[in-house]
Amino acid sequence: MEPVRHVVGRALPLARADVDTDQIIPSHWLKRLGRTGYAAGLFEAWRRDPGFVMNDARYDGASILLAGANFGSGSSREHAVWALREAGFRAVIAPRFADIFKSNALANGLVPVELAEAIVTRLVDAVRADPATEIAVDVEQRLVTAPGLRAPFALDDHARSRLLAGLDDIAVTLLREADITAYEKKRPEWLPKVR
Amino acid sequence: MGSTLSQKVWERHVVRRAEGEPDLLYVDLHLVHEVTSPQAFEGLRLARRRLRRPELTLATMDHNVPTNDAAPEEISARQIEAMAQNAREFGIRCFPMGDPDQGIVHVISPQLGLTQPGMTIVCGDSHTSTHGALGALAWGIGTSEIEHVLATQTIWQKRPGAMAVSVNGALPPECSAKDVILGIIARIGTAGGAGTVIEYRGSTIRALSLEGRMTICNMSIEAGARAGIVAPDEVTFAWLAGRPYAPKGPLWELALDEWRALPSDDDARFDREVTIDATTLRPYVTWGTNPAQSVTIDERVPSPDTFGADANREAAARALRYQELRPGTPVREIAVDAVFIGSCTNARLEDLRTASEVVRGRRVKPGLRALVVPGSMRVKADAEREGLDRIFREAGFEWREAGCSMCLGMNPDVLRPGERCASTSNRNFEGRQGPGGRTHLVSPAVAAATAIAGHFALPSDL
Numbered sequence: 001m002e003p004v005r006h007v008v009g010r011a012l013p014l015a016r017a018d019v020d021t022d023q024i025i026p027s028h029w030l031k032r033l034g035r036t037g038y039a040a041g042l043f044e045a046w047r048r049d050p051g052f053v054m055n056d057a058r059y060d061g062a063s064i065l066l067a068g069a070n071f072g073s074g075s076s077r078e079h080a081v082w083a084l085r086e087a088g089f090r091a092v093i094a095p096r097f098a099d100i101f102k103s104n105a106l107a108n109g110l111v112p113v114e115l116a117e118a119i120v121t122r123l124v125d126a127v128r129a130d131p132a133t134e135i136a137v138d139v140e141q142r143l144v145t146a147p148g149l150r151a152p153f154a155l156d157d158h159a160r161s162r163l164l165a166g167l168d169d170i171a172v173t174l175l176r177e178a179d180i181t182a183y184e185k186k187r188p189e190w191l192p193k194v195r
Numbered sequence: 196m197g198s199t200l201s202q203k204v205w206e207r208h209v210v211r212r213a214e215g216e217p218d219l220l221y222v223d224l225h226l227v228h229e230v231t232s233p234q235a236f237e238g239l240r241l242a243r244r245r246l247r248r249p250e251l252t253l254a255t256m257d258h259n260v261p262t263n264d265a266a267p268e269e270i271s272a273r274q275i276e277a278m279a280q281n282a283r284e285f286g287i288r289c290f291p292m293g294d295p296d297q298g299i300v301h302v303i304s305p306q307l308g309l310t311q312p313g314m315t316i317v318c319g320d321s322h323t324s325t326h327g328a329l330g331a332l333a334w335g336i337g338t339s340e341i342e343h344v345l346a347t348q349t350i351w352q353k354r355p356g357a358m359a360v361s362v363n364g365a366l367p368p369e370c371s372a373k374d375v376i377l378g379i380i381a382r383i384g385t386a387g388g389a390g391t392v393i394e395y396r397g398s399t400i401r402a403l404s405l406e407g408r409m410t411i412c413n414m415s416i417e418a419g420a421r422a423g424i425v426a427p428d429e430v431t432f433a434w435l436a437g438r439p440y441a442p443k444g445p446l447w448e449l450a451l452d453e454w455r456a457l458p459s460d461d462d463a464r465f466d467r468e469v470t471i472d473a474t475t476l477r478p479y480v481t482w483g484t485n486p487a488q489s490v491t492i493d494e495r496v497p498s499p500d501t502f503g504a505d506a507n508r509e510a511a512a513r514a515l516r517y518q519e520l521r522p523g524t525p526v527r528e529i530a531v532d533a534v535f536i537g538s539c540t541n542a543r544l545e546d547l548r549t550a551s552e553v554v555r556g557r558r559v560k561p562g563l564r565a566l567v568v569p570g571s572m573r574v575k576a577d578a579e580r581e582g583l584d585r586i587f588r589e590a591g592f593e594w595r596e597a598g599c600s601m602c603l604g605m606n607p608d609v610l611r612p613g614e615r616c617a618s619t620s621n622r623n624f625e626g627r628q629g630p631g632g633r634t635h636l637v638s639p640a641v642a643a644a645t646a647i648a649g650h651f652a653l654p655s656d657l
Binding site for chain 1 (some may be wrong): 210211215216217219221223224228231234237242244247250251252253258259270271273274287288289307309311314319320321335336337339340342343346347348349351353358384386389390416417419421440441443447449450453485504508603604605610622624625626627629630631
C-alpha cells in the first residue's frame with residue numbers, strides 16, 4: 001500500500017444516505033479473480049441514468065466522494081473500495097460509514113473521513129455551487145479544509161499511522177509472532193480442527 | 196462490574212493489547228468461499244506466505260454455484276476452480292460443488308458442529324453474524340483481512356460497544372424469527388446497531404429454536420451491527436451434541452463447563468438497551484430498498500410525507516419510485532412475479548418445513564416463478580427424507596441444489612428487470628436479485644402463502 005498523507009482535489013457530491021455496496025459495485029462484478037478492472041462497475045446501475053451526478057462532466061476527475069450517512073452498508077465486498085480507488089477516489093467524506101467498509105477502505109489507502117452531517121452538507125452545497133471547489137484532507141493533521149471551512153475529523157492513531165506509512169498489516173503482525181504462539185499454547189483442546 | 200457475553204468471548208481471544216492500538220484477536224475458525232478469497236490467496240503467493248493454521252480454516256463454494264443441473268457459467272467456473280486450486284495448494288479442507296457437505300457457508304459450519312459457543316469466527320461475508328446464534332463472536336471481514344487471517348490466524352479489531360435487544364413475550368400466530376428481526380430493524384434502523392455487538396435476550400429469544408436464532412443473528416448486519424449474539428443454553432447444547440465436529444466424551448463435559456460460564460453477568464452493563472414486546476409483532480413485509488423500510492402485512496405502503504427528516508423523505512420517495520409502488524396501496528394487494536425461499540437467513544430445515552406446510556396440497560399461482568433453494572446439501576437430503584421436495588414440486592415450486600442463488604444474483608437465478616419478488620433473504624437493495632429487480636423481504640410462511648395467492652398473503656388468508 002502507498003502512504004497517504006494528503007488528498008487534495010475536487011469532489012463528487014453523491015449526497016445519498018444508506019448507499020450499500022451492491023450499489024457501489026453490483027455482484028456480477030465480483031466474479032473476477034484480481035484486484036483490478038472494477039472502475040467500469042462503479043455505481044453501474046445508477047450511471048445508466050443520465051441525470052446521475054457521476055455523469056455530470058463538471059465533476060470529472062474528482063478525487064473525493066461526498067456521501068450520506070451509513071455509506072458502504074451491506075455486503076463485505078472489498079471490491080467496492082477497489083472500484084472507488086480505481087475510479088480515482090482517494091477519500092470519502094460522510095457522516096458515518098458502515099464498519100466493514102471502513103476497515104476495507106483503510107486497508108487500501110482510501111481515507112474514510114467522518115464529519116458531522118451539517119458540515120458534509122456545507123461541503124456538498126459548496127461543490128454544487130462551484131464544482132471547481134478544492135477540498136483538502138490532511139491525514140497527518142486529521143483536518144479537512146475547503147474555502148471558508150476547517151473541520152477536524154476523528155481517525156484513531158493506529159489507522160492514521162497505517163495510512164501515513166502505507167504499512168503492510170501482515171508484516172506488522174508477524175513481528176508479534178511470539179505473542180501468537182504463546183496464545184496458541186493455552187487454547188482449550190476441545191476447540192474444533194477441520195480435517 | 197460484570198461482563199457481557201460478547202466481552203467475555205472477546206477477552207478470551209486477546210493475543211496482544213497495547214495503548215493506542217486495536218486489540219490483536221485470535222481467530223478460532225476462518226470460513227472461506229470462492230468470491231471474496233481469490234485476491235487474498237494471490238496476495239499470499241506474491242509474498243511467499245503460507246497459512247498459519249490450515250486446520251482452523253474451512254472452504255466451500257456457495258455464492259455463484261448453479262443450483263440446477265446446468266454447468267456453471269464460464270466466468271463463475273473460473274472462480275470455483277480457483278477456490279478448489281487454492282484449497283489444494285494451501286492445504287485447506289474444501290467442500291466443493293457436488294459434495295454432500297457443500298452449502299451456504301453459514302449453514303454448513305453450524306450443521307457440522309464447527310460453530311461452537313465462545314469461539315471467534317470470521318469470514319469474507321457480512322452474514323457471518325449468523326454464527327452468533329450459538330454464542331460465538333462472528334463477523335464479516337474484507338479481502339485484505341482474509342489474507343491477514345490466513346497468514347497470521349489473527350485480526351486487529353477495535354473493541355465494539357455492547358448493545359442489548361430484549362424481546363419478551365409469546366410470538367403471535369404466524370409470526371416467526373424473521374418477523375422479530377425485521378421488527379427490530381424497523382425500530383432501530385439500518386445503523387441502529389452501528390459499532391456494537393447486539394446481544395439478543397429475553398423470553399422470546401430463549402423460546403426460539405437454534406435455527407430461528409440464526410435467522411435473527413444473520414440480519415444483525417442489516418441493523419448496522421458488527422455482530423449479533425445469543426447466550427448459549429440447553430437449546431444450544433442439544434443442537435450441538437453429537438454433531439461431527441462437536442467435542443465428545445470428557446472434552447464435551449469440559450466444554451460444557453466453559454460454555455455455561457459465557458452468558459452475560461447480571462451486573463453487566465450495556466452501552467445501549469432496546470426492549471421489544473413480542474406480542475405486538477406481526478408478519479412484516481419490506482416495501483423499500485433497505486431492510487428498515489418495512490410495514491406489517493396488515494398495513495399500506497406509506498407516503499414519503501410521513502417521514503420526518505428531509506433525507507428520509509427523499510430516500511422513501513426514491514425507494515417507492517424504484518419499487519414502482521404507490522403510497523396507500525394495501526400490502527396484500529401487491530402482486531409478485533417470483534417467490535424465493537432460500538439464503539443463509541431462511542433456508543434451513545425448519546424454514547422448509549414451515550413453508551411446505553403452507554403449500555401442501557395447493558398450487559402456485561399460474562405464471563408465478565417459485566424457487567426453493569436449500570441452504571446446504573444436508574438440508575436438501577434431510578428435507579427429501581421427509582418428502583418436502585415432493586410437496587414443493589407438486590405445488591409447482593422448483594426444487595434446487597444448495598447455494599446462495601437468488602439472494603444476490605451471482606448465479607443464473609436472477610430477477611428480470613421490473614420483476615417483483617417475495618424473498619426470504621436478507622437484503623432488498625436496488626438490483627440485489629438482478630438488475631432492475633424488486634425485492635420484498637418476508638418470512639418463509641409469508642413467502643409460501645404469497646406464492647399460492649400471487650400477492651402478499653398470510654397462510655390464514657388462503
